[in-house]
Amino acid sequence: MLHRNLEQNATASAVRRTRQARRKGRRAGFTLVEMLVVLAIIGSIVGLVGPRVLNYLSESKVKTAQIQMENLASALDLFYLDAGRYPSTEEGLSALVQRPAGVSSWSGPYLKSAGVPKDPWGHAYLYRAPGQSGPYDVGSMGPEGREGSAGALSRAAKEK
Template structure:
């Protein structure tokens, strides 16, 4: 008899600990799917615009870096009376090249010549076709030519060497 009453007591206690089953808090599968669909629609409309702004900002960053490199090349010219050759490259702005006795560098801050915003090295030519030098970023694709985001960005086209052309 004692064991039967203990068994009933234990059963009632377990039922109370589990709590009532009605009115549980949570989201239904339909509610979750609706929220995911709304988030997907927002990302579909806003995402391309944000990515376009990011791509345009890389082009602007490359233009600013090319203008900065052009300024460093002008300082090199003032000290040495000439621009670095194509063989010396932009590294002449960071390390003294052979034959540059009046070199007063480094002309760039940092450890070396920066890469373009897409992670490629800038291409330097001196002399260029219609300017004393030309600095080029090949754009997003890293290859010569291209259109849109893959278009080349050249110092001669952005006006970075207008000062040098006057000399």
């Protein structure tokens, strides 16, 4: 009888431990509702912050293009001081890094980089001499990659 009582007590405590382990296992995870609430919060944060970050990125590309066009304009002015003229449209901006034919007093390269930089969207800068409102025009096709598009930028030289 004593042996039987010990057996029943051992069996009962094993059953209790199994039930407690099952209850702990159920409590250890997250419910579907909790997961959906967390996902909704993360989604709303991304929805609010994402457009602002993308806007800052596009604004920074426009500012970068404007600064690069100012640098190109400065290099063109240095070319003018040395050669007495601006590069022709055919010579283009590459005249700032390689001596064009027929220019004897070239003191370049006038740009720090080895070549003419591309705009922040990966397109070549536009150059026209004479320009529409000055001796030259320097421009970027903008994010759309088309001349005259809504996002296109330009810088015209002031008359000397």
